[in-house]
Amino acid sequence: MKRRKINIVTLGCSKNIVDSEKLLRQLQTGGYNVLHDSGDYSADTVIINTCGFINDAKEESIDTILRFVRAKESGKIRNLYVMGCLSERYMDALKAEIPEVNRYFGVRNISDILEITGTRFRQDLMTERTLTTPGHYAYLKISEGCDRTCSFCAIPSIRGKCVSLPVEDVVKEAENLAGMGVKELILVAQDLSYYGYDLYKAQKLPYLVSELLKIKHFEWIRLHYLYPADFPEELIPLIRDNKVICRYIDIPIQHISDKMLSLMKRSHDRRETEEILCKLRNGIPGSVIRTTLIVGHPGETEKEFLELKEFVKEFRFDRLGVFAYSHEEGTPSYNNYEDEIPEEVKESRVSEIMEIQQGISAELNEGHIGKIMKVLIDRREDKFFAGRTEFDSPEVDQEVLIPVEYNLTPGNFCQVFITQSVDFDLFGKPV
Numbered sequence: 084m085k086r087r088k089i090n091i092v093t094l095g096c097s098k099n100i101v102d103s104e105k106l107l108r109q110l111q112t113g114g115y116n117v118l119h120d121s122g123d124y125s126a127d128t129v130i131i132n133t134c135g136f137i138n139d140a141k142e143e144s145i146d147t148i149l150r151f152v153r154a155k156e157s158g159k160i161r162n163l164y165v166m167g168c169l170s171e172r173y174m175d176a177l178k179a180e181i182p183e184v185n186r187y188f189g190v191r192n193i194s195d196i197l198e199i200t201g202t203r204f205r206q207d208l209m210t211e212r213t214l215t216t217p218g219h220y221a222y223l224k225i226s227e228g229c230d231r232t233c234s235f236c237a238i239p240s241i242r243g244k245c246v247s248l249p250v251e252d253v254v255k256e257a258e259n260l261a262g263m264g265v266k267e268l269i270l271v272a273q274d275l276s277y278y279g280y281d282l283y284k285a286q287k288l289p290y291l292v293s294e295l296l297k298i299k300h301f302e303w304i305r306l307h308y309l310y311p312a313d314f315p316e317e318l319i320p321l322i323r324d325n326k327v328i329c330r331y332i333d334i335p336i337q338h339i340s341d342k343m344l345s346l347m348k349r350s351h352d353r354r355e356t357e358e359i360l361c362k363l364r365n366g367i368p369g370s371v372i373r374t375t376l377i378v379g380h381p382g383e384t385e386k387e388f389l390e391l392k393e394f395v396k397e398f399r400f401d402r403l404g405v406f407a408y409s410h411e412e413g414t415p416s417y418n419n420y421e422d423e424i425p426e427e428v429k430e431s432r433v434s435e436i437m438e439i440q441q442g443i444s445a446e447l448n449e450g451h452i453g454k455i456m457k458v459l460i461d462r463r464e465d466k467f468f469a470g471r472t473e474f475d476s477p478e479v480d481q482e483v484l485i486p487v488e489y490n491l492t493p494g495n496f497c498q499v500f501i502t503q504s505v506d507f508d509l510f511g512k513p514v
Contacts, residue, residue, distance in 0.1 A: 087114065087115050087116065087127060087128075088115065088116045088117075088118060088125060088126035088127055088128070089110055089115045089116075089117055089118070089126055089127070089128045089129075089130060089200065090117075090118040090119070090120075090121045090125075090126035090128070090129045090130070091103050091106060091107055091117065091118070091119055091120075091129075091130045091131075091132060092119075092120050092129060092130070092131045092132065092147060092151075093119065093120060093132045093215065094131070094132060094133055094134045094140070094143055094144050094147060094167070095132070095133070095134025095136065095140055095144075095167070095168065096134065096136075096271075097222040097224075097269070097271045097307070098222070098224050098227075098271055098272070098273075099132050099134060099167060099168075100215060100216065100222055101212070101222050101223070101224040101271070102132060102167070102190075102193075102224075103119070103132045103215065104212040104213055104214060104215055105193070105208075105209060105211075105212055106130070106132075106193055106196065106197075107119065107212070107213035107215070108208055108211045108212050108213045109193070109197055109202060109204065109205060109208055110197070110200065110202055111213055112202075112205065112208060113197070113200070113201070113202030113203065114202075115200070115202070117213060119215040120215070124154055124159040124160060126160065127160065127161050127162065128160065128161065128162040128163075128164070128200065129151050129154075129160050129162070129163050129164070130164045130165075130166060130196065131144070131147055131148055131151065131163075131164070131165045131166070131167070132166050132167040133147075133148070133165060133166065133167035133168060133169035133170055134167065134168050134169060135167070135168035135169030135170075135171070135172040135173065135237070135241065136168060136237060136238070136241075136411075137406070137409035137411065138409045139409075140169075141169060144167075144169040145169070145181075148163075148165055148177075148181055148184065149181070151163050152181060152183045152184065155183060156183065162185050163183070163184050163185055164184065164185055164186050164187075164188065164196065164199070165177065165184050165186075165187050165188070166187075166188040166189070166190070166192065166196060167188075167189075167190060168190060168241050168242075170187045170188060170189055170190075171189035171190045171241050171242075172237065172240070172241050172413075174187055174189065186199060190241065190242060209252075210252055210255045210256040210259055211256075211259055212256075212259070212260070214260075214263065214265075216477075217461060217462065217493065217494065218263065218264050218265065218494060219264070219265065219266045219267060219459065219461075219493070219494035219495075220265060220266065220267035220268075220269060220459075220461075220477060221260050221263075221265045221267075221268065221269065222269045222270075222271050223253065223256060223257055223260065223268055223269065223270050223271065224248075224271050224272060225247065225248055225253050225270055225271070225272050225275070225278055225288075225291065226245055226246060226247040226248060226272040226273070226274075226275075226277070226278050227242055227243070227245070227246045227248075227272075227273075228242040228243040228244050228245045228246055228273060229242065229244070229245055229273035229274050229277070230244050230245045230274075230277060230280070230281075231273075231274060231277075231310065231350070232348050232415070233337075233347055233348055233349060234346065234347050234348040234380075234414060234415035234416040234419070234420075235347055235377060235380060235408060235409075235411070235414055235415075235416045236411075236414060237411045237412075237413055237414050238273055240413045240414070242273065244281070245273070245274070245277050245278075245280065245281050246281060247278050247279050247280070247281050247282045247283075247287070249282060250279075250287065250290065250291050250294060253291060253295075254291075254294050254295065254298070257295055257298055257301075258298055261298050261300035261301060262300075264494075265300075265301070266300075266301060266302045266303065266459070266494070266496070267301070267302065267303040267304075267305060267459060268295065268301050268303070268304045268305070269304075269305045269307060269476065269477075270292075270304070270305065270306050270307060271307045271308065272307075272308060273308065274308060274309075274310045275288055275306055275307065275308055275309050275310075276288065276309050276310040276312075276313055276314055276315055277310065277313075278291065279291070286313070286315045286317075288306075288315050288318065289315050289317035289318050289321055292304065292306070292318070292321060292328065293321065296325060296327060296328075301327060302327065302459075302496065303327065303328075303329050303459070303473055304327055304328050304329065305328075305329045305331055305473075305476060306318075306328070306329070306331070306332075306333065307333045307476065308333055308335065309332065309333060309334045310334075310335075310350075311334055311335075311336055311349075311351045311355070311356055311359050311360075312349070312350035312351040312355065313350070314334075314359050316362065319362065319363065319366040319367060320366070322367050322370070323366060323367045323368070329473040329474070330367055330369055330370035330371065330473060330474065331370070331371055331373065331473060331474055331475075331476065332363050332367070332370055332371070332372045332373065333373045333374075333476070334359070334360070334363070334372060334373070334374055335374055335375040335376075336351075336356050336360075336374050336375075336376070337349060337375065337376060337377050338376060338377065338380070338383075338387070338391055339353050339356060339390060339391050339394040340353070340383075340387040340390045340391060341353050342382065342387055343380060343382065343383055343387050343391075344356075346380060346381065346382045346416075346420075347377070347380060347416075348415060360372065360398065371401035371402060371474040372400055372401055372402070373400065373401065373402035373403065373404075373476075373480070374400050374402075374403055374404075375403070375404045375405065375406065376391065376395075376403070376404070376405040376406070376436060377405070377406050377407075377408050378391070378405060378406075378407060378408065378429060378432035378433055378436065379407050379408040379424045379428065379429030379432055379433075380408040380416065380424075381408070381416060381420035381421060381422060381423055381424065382420065383408075383424065388432055391436070392435065392436065392439060395436060395439050395440065395443075396439055396443075399443050399447075400440070400443070401444075401447060401474065402444075402474075402475075402479075402480055402481075403436075403437075403440045403443075404479065405433050405436045405437060405440075406433070407426070407429035407430055407432070407433050408422075408424070408429060410422035441506050441507070444481070444506055444507055445504070445505070445506045448481075448504035448505070448506070448507075448508075448509055449504050451501045451504060451509055452501050452502065452503065452504055453500075453501065454500075454501050455498050455499065455500050455501075455514055456472050456483070456498070456499055456501060456509075456511070457472065457473065457496060457497075457498060457499075458470040458471065458472055458483045458485075458496065458497055458498075458499045458511075459471055459472075459494075459495075459496050460485075460491050460492065460493050460494065460495055460496075460497065461477065461482075461493060462493050463487060463493065466486065466487055467484040467485060467486060467487060468484070468485045468486075468487060468489070468491045468493070469482045469483070469484055470482060470483045470484075470485065470491075470497075470499070471483065481507045481508050481509065482508055482509075483499055483501070483508070483509045483510070483511055484508055484509070484510050484511075485499060485510070485511055485512060485513065486512070489512060489513050491513065497513045498513065498514050499511040499512065499513055499514070500512055500513075500514045
């Protein structure tokens, strides 16, 4: 008898990837042949795990749903289910506007999804995954939801308050990933800094990382999304003194103006932001600091934008991303402020910040020429192998490009002599 096929299509962030991988594992155990992001329409059933965070992500999710609706109408697939953040946030509207979908699910309905596919939910499998990333790296979600009240963010209304996974469950899942050959473990959450408060009434991220260090298989452990306020400063010596922890600090500050930080309902002002950034830069020699910014939030005049530009020039972040403010229903900003800044002004501000960062990155990259760096090879792409240093996370940061003549193996580490640089990439050859 031919095995049944289910194709899961994942949109959005790394946390959605983890959710899909856990669902895939459950379905696989239930007897399904599971596919991920397959475009060949060979599966009888498609499940779309959507993102609903900002406008661009919502548009991508809706476009993907409509593409598979057309496939269903033409008989290429039979069942179409939609889950995830968009579905959680706009359930009633989606049912009304796109009724061709067989059923919509939110973000906490894995057992219901399994039931409709005829698969029994198994709690004992929740620390197991079917990886969709390259086998040498994997994301590890340590908590769900967020207790912060940032005015621009819809996550608390979609995902709820922070729910930390117990340390022993996180460690067990990490051990399973190590057994699958994962070499780089990337910890993710809406806010790593807050991990443990709900379960243990204390910051437990440093303790969790210490426990993960006991799993000797990993060569890199990377930390994503550390909120600036109440930063767990025990991490600083932990990162400094342990080569396994990447010297990569992902700390989204969003803005630097006191006025804007207040309007955004962030829990830190400029002085506190500068203080923790300097502690990180001085306390972890050789580290890189990555941040994200939002421009065009209601209330941002040229004065506040100029202050932000000058700070970017002055601090010289190693890695930086910037987003135009998105006026999201249900957020405090949406309820309290007019979306007064034209889109063209927002996009112009994004471009100005990125032009500054492009120059900074080019200068920093030029300083790496002649150095030997440890690189994890991710894939082959055209005439190059693409890899990363410990200072770069997959999908969001720059890469090291090595000519294919050197015949490297994706998933392996190698020492690379840096021969050339451009604004956002390095080039080299193995030594």
